[in-house]
Amino acid sequence: MFSYRHAFHAGNHADVLKHITLIATLRHLMQKEAGITLIDTHAGAGLYRLDGDYTETGGEAKDGVVKLMGALRAADRPATAAAPAIDDYLDLIANFNPSGALRVYPGSPFVMHHLLRTESRDRLKLFELHPTDSRTLSANIAQLEAGRQIAVAREDGFESVKPLLPPPPSATGSKRAMVLIDPSYEIKSDYSKVSACIQELVRRFPTGTYLVWYPVIPRPEAHDLPRRLRTISNQAQKPWLNATLAIGQDPTHGPEDRPGLTASGMFVINPPHTLKGVLQEALPQLLTHLGRGRGKSQSIESGG
Numbered sequence: 001m002f003s004y005r006h007a008f009h010a011g012n013h014a015d016v017l018k019h020i021t022l023i024a025t026l027r028h029l030m031q032k033e034a035g036i037t038l039i040d041t042h043a044g045a046g047l048y049r050l051d052g053d054y055t056e057t058g059g060e061a062k063d064g065v066v067k068l069m070g071a072l073r074a075a076d077r078p079a080t081a082a083a084p085a086i087d088d089y090l091d092l093i094a095n096f097n098p099s100g101a102l103r104v105y106p107g108s109p110f111v112m113h114h115l116l117r118t119e120s121r122d123r124l125k126l127f128e129l130h131p132t133d134s135r136t137l138s139a140n141i142a143q144l145e146a147g148r149q150i151a152v153a154r155e156d157g158f159e160s161v162k163p164l165l166p167p168p169p170s171a172t173g174s175k176r177a178m179v180l181i182d183p184s185y186e187i188k189s190d191y192s193k194v195s196a197c198i199q200e201l202v203r204r205f206p207t208g209t210y211l212v213w214y215p216v217i218p219r220p221e222a223h224d225l226p227r228r229l230r231t232i233s234n235q236a237q238k239p240w241l242n243a244t245l246a247i248g249q250d251p252t253h254g255p256e257d258r259p260g261l262t263a264s265g266m267f268v269i270n271p272p273h274t275l276k277g278v279l280q281e282a283l284p285q286l287l288t289h290l291g292r293g294r295g296k297s298q299s300i301e302s303g304g
């Protein structure tokens with residue numbers, strides 16, 4: 001069960017899509033004064049070395065953040081203008097790499113922490129089950145000295161998120177929460193767990209913003225997941241948005257090479273009204289810079 005380690009995949013094209021969507025969503029949610037509860041059900045280790053044993057710069061990041069940064073922020077050329085959501089993402093990554101070389105990649109807990117408001121109005125709850133990754137996550141978070149603003153637990157995120165919703169009221173009395181569900185899908189049951197979890201969360205707290213990452217792979221459960229999430233949103237009469245990015249096949253790969261993950265999606269329930277426009281500007285540019293070969297595409301659908 002614990003064979004998946006996000007360190008091998010950190011900064012790949014799927015992380016680029018996921019974290020751009022996450023940052024754009026949070027930027028909008030943080031415009032309101034009232035505090036918000038952020039929950040990351042599958043948090044990972046928090047920080048990843050792009051020059052370490054798992055993810056040398058030859059790893060998956062080279063087809064993701066490394067390529068994007070190289071295309072838009074090469075040190076020997078003036079920065080190329082990009083969609084604001086891409087610039088925002090690259091600025092955030094650059095913040096973790098003050099020397100200019102891309103050595104560290106922030107996972108979702110650190111992306112979220114970066115956008116938390118310091119006066120501790122906001123709360124961040126992180127769940128990670130892997131024994132090593134949860135230890136690393138706790139150690140990484142401890143360095144932030146964020147006190148009670150951030151809680152880390154080695155628990156099943158699918159279950160532990162439920163009692164957290166609805167969230168406690170903020171000082172102004174409003175209840176606000178955003179949940180990121182980002183499993184590894186290494187076991188088939190993750191697909192049905194995601195839809196069951198979302199169904200329960202939307203029932204408990206219909207006004208929450210829910211972000212689900214999923215792989216686009218030729219597997220019936222993977223194909224069904226966005227459809228199920230759309231049905232849940234429509235039945236609850238909640239707006240939704242579904243964005244996908246497929247970088248296509250690597251033209252240098254032969255037929256016997258394993259293609260690896262080439263496409264993924266982000267399904268958002270109760271998205272900020274600005275998110276569609278923001279992604280409509282960003283996704284074509286992501287495809288230009290990250291697209292490789294046959295099968296490359298991007299899409300955004302919305303409803304509700």
Ligand code: SAM
Binds near residue numbers: 004006043044046127
């Ligand atoms: N959200 C992270 C990010 O964007 O940086 C990446 C998370 S990674 C895709 C999925 C993580 O979920 C893995 O670290 C895995 O160990 C962990 N995991 C698997 N099943 C879990 C569960 N039921 N509850 C909490 N964590 C789980």
